Every structure is written in structure tokens, then in C-alpha cells.
Amino acid sequence: MELKAKGFTSIKALLVEDIEVCRLVLSTFLLRLHCEVTLAMNGKEAVDLFLEGKKFDIVLFDKDMPVMTGPEIRAMGETDVKIVGVSADNHAMEAFMSAGADLFVPKPISMEALGPIIQDVINKKMNDMV
Template identity: 35%
Template sequence: MSKTVGDSSMNDANKFTALVVDDNVVIRMIEQMLLNKKGFKTKVVKNGQEAVNIFSEGNSFDVIIMDMEMPIMDGIQATKELRAMGVKCLIFGVTSSESKSDIQSFVEAGLDEYFPKPLDFVKIDNILKHLEK
């Protein structure tokens, strides 16, 4: 790996912010690390209710990485609530579920795009393409 971590090719997204919403601490850490390596400034929360609260407090992000299945408030409900609050940022849903009807409900809740888990650099590059439009 190159030692030029600060150069622009390593940090294409250094102008973007991301909120990672996942109940699994390992997944949160991995997704945060991947996004940070691509230059995103990130914040992590462990359920949809925390994500809704963050936006209720007046915070904003360029993109949300939203898990579908979480306790307290799942990604489907959180996405619906965020959209109802007028949140316009990109919301990318991620899940390990293979249920087509659950995934369809998740997309219909207001996702910009859905990705099967795990998140990886190819998927993050796809997110960057959306942000740079």
C-alpha cells in the first residue's frame, strides 16, 4: 500500500460525510474503516432510532449506509421516518437477508440503492458516483 494516504487519489470522498447504521459492532467497524479509507468523514450508530434522533437534532450527512435488520427500529422503519422528516441525502440499504419481499419493502421505504452485505470498495465507489453527480 502506498504511503501517500493524504493524496487525493486515496481520499476521493474527503468532502463527503456518511452515517453508518448497523446493530453489529464488527460490521459498523468494518464499514466505517472502508468509508474512512475512501476519505469519508463517518459517524456510526447502532439502530434506526439513533439515526432518526441524529437527524432530529439537526445533523446532516451526504449518505447513510442503513442496515435492514436491527432491534429497536429496523432500517425499513428508519428509512420511512427519515424520508417523512424530509431527509434528502442518499440512503443505501445493506442486508444479508435474501428475502425478496423484505428487500422490496426496504427499497420502497425510500432507498436510493440496495446492496447485499458485505459493503466493499466496489460498492463504495458506486456510492461515490452517485454523490459526484
Template identity: 35%
Template sequence: MEVGDGASSSSSSKKPEEDEIVEKNKNLSVLVVDDDPVIRRFHDMLLQSFGIKPHIVENGKESVDLFVIGQSYDLILMDKEMPVMNGIEATKEIRGMGIHSMIVGVTDSDLDSEKQEFRTAGVDYCFEKPLTPERINLLLNDLNN
């Protein structure tokens, strides 16, 4: 009995604070919208490190369609440049449906004009991609407070 107890506690490689982070975030629903498979995979892995299993789609129309059928998300990571429907159009559509989820514009450019165009569409934040653990932490703290 003691051997089993000791083995289970030593097999846990997570720190207590990491367990708290995962527990706090596990009920958050996140949508990643990006046409780049490398960025989708990177953001998926990054979010999973925070205890979140995101829903992932490849363009803005797919994201809008999810809201049309009644899905809801706490956080949306929205790429700017995508085929079918870009992130600016999708953000405008989502906001036009009365959706108040946190939308984070994610762009290849650090130009203020591009970020301003995204802000005008209705994003809450706009960052250059790929996102970093620090930025994800900032967003999750904002959502959890």
C-alpha cells in the same frame, strides 16, 4: 535541505489517484447505522480508506434522532434488522421528515422481497452486506456527480 525534501516525498505511500479520491470525498458526511459491531468496524475502515470518517450509530432510532436535532448526512448506510427501530422504519421516518440524503439499505439477505421492502421504504440502493470497495466507489461516484 535536499535530504528533507527527498525524505518527505518518498515517505508518501499513496498514489496520486488515491490522494484525489481522498480529497474528493473528505467533505462528504456519512452515517453508518448497524447493530453489528463487526460490520460497523468493517464499514468504518472501508469508508476511511476513501477518506471519509463516518458517524456511527447502533440502531434506527439513533439515526432518526440525529436528524431531529438538525444533523445532516450525504450518505446513510442503513442496516435492515436492528433492535429498537429497524432500518425500514428508520428510513420511512427519515424520508417522512423530508430528508433527501442518499440512503443505502444494507441487508443480510439477497432475497428480492427483502430488498423490495427496503426500496418501498425509500432507499436509493440496497445491497447485501458487507459492502465492498467497488460498491462504496459506485455510491461515492454517484454522490460526487
């Protein structure tokens, strides 16, 4: 699936995932969807990136990780970023949504599921520029 946005810069995606295979699959999908991908191994690395002043359009966050878990980014006051919880845990959706995630997608995530999410981020970014 190819997403087109005329005169548009790529979407900046932060992937927070501690499992190497999942990181590889999701980052490959994001790259195919023309995203600039930054990887973090845990929630602390993700939070540190925001504290350093890095900005992202979307964050994909696994629930069960070492050091910090869940979407702590929203708690920091970052409201312009779309936070997507991604987990194989059947009970994760409630935890993500109560912690401020915008969306929950069960693992394994597919290109067909990820494509429309990225397109929504592109559309929002383009509307914000107008």
C-alpha cells in the same frame, strides 16, 4: 480505491449498524474513501441525529436492528441524503426500496461496490454547488 475531488470537503456518512464487526468493516471502508463517519447503533439513534439538525450526504442502513428498523429518515422528509440499504437478508431489497431507499447493496459489501456509490455522492454534491 482512492476518490479525488479537487477543493471538495469530505462526504458526511452516517452508518447505522448494530453488529460491531459490520460497523468496523464498513466504517473502515468509508474512512478509506475519505468520508467523515458518524455511527449509530439503531434507527432511533439515526433519526435523533437528524432531529438534532445533523446533516449527512449518505446513510448506510442495515435492515434488521433493535429499536427501529429500515430507512425512517426518508419518511422524515430528508430528500437530499442518499439512503443505501445494506443487508444479508435476501428479501431486504424490496423492503428498502418500498421504504424510500435509493439503493440496496447486499452484505458483505466490498470496497469495489462502495467506491462508486461514494463517487456518485461526490459528483452530485459538486454539481449542486455549481
